Amino acid sequence: MPPLQIKDILDHVRDYHDKLGSRLVELSQNESDERLTLLLEYMARHERDFSKALSRYDSDYAKGLLNTWLKFVPEASIKAALHNMCLRDDMTPDEILATVLSFDKMLIAFYRELADQTSIPRVQEFFSNLLEMEQSKDRQFSMSVLGLSDQ
Secondary structure, eight states: OOOHHHHHHHHHHHHHHHHHHHHHHHHHHOOOOOHHHHHHHHHHHHHHHHHHHHHHHHHHHHHHHHTTEESSOOOOOHHHHHOOOOOOTTOOOOHHHHHHHHHHHHHHHHHHHHHHOOOOOHHHHHHHHHHHHHHHHHHHHHHHHHHHHHH
């Protein structure tokens, strides 16, 4: 992948969360199973909230950090995850969950790799914070999904 600025990476990730949230809303509107509808709406809300949280990074972090160029950006794992990120109307709840969680795991690995590859402490901290946010989101999401399945 060519060198990217941190703000470009954030834009790509935010765009993913926005698109995923929209697709989950579409799926929920076409779903007849009430529990699956609730799950899809919950997942969509989660994605929108995460996208908003990423937007706050634009104002919370110094513009200098967001304008930092990264020479080595791991592209293969994210491209593969995006390619496999297809939510179809005929998917089962387990398939939808597996697809979303798989991409989230790829984002976690992506953030970890970016944090590990840089020698700039502020950039390491930035990607470590994103990593923690994504891991926290996954834990909350998993707990909520388990709660829905117990009902």
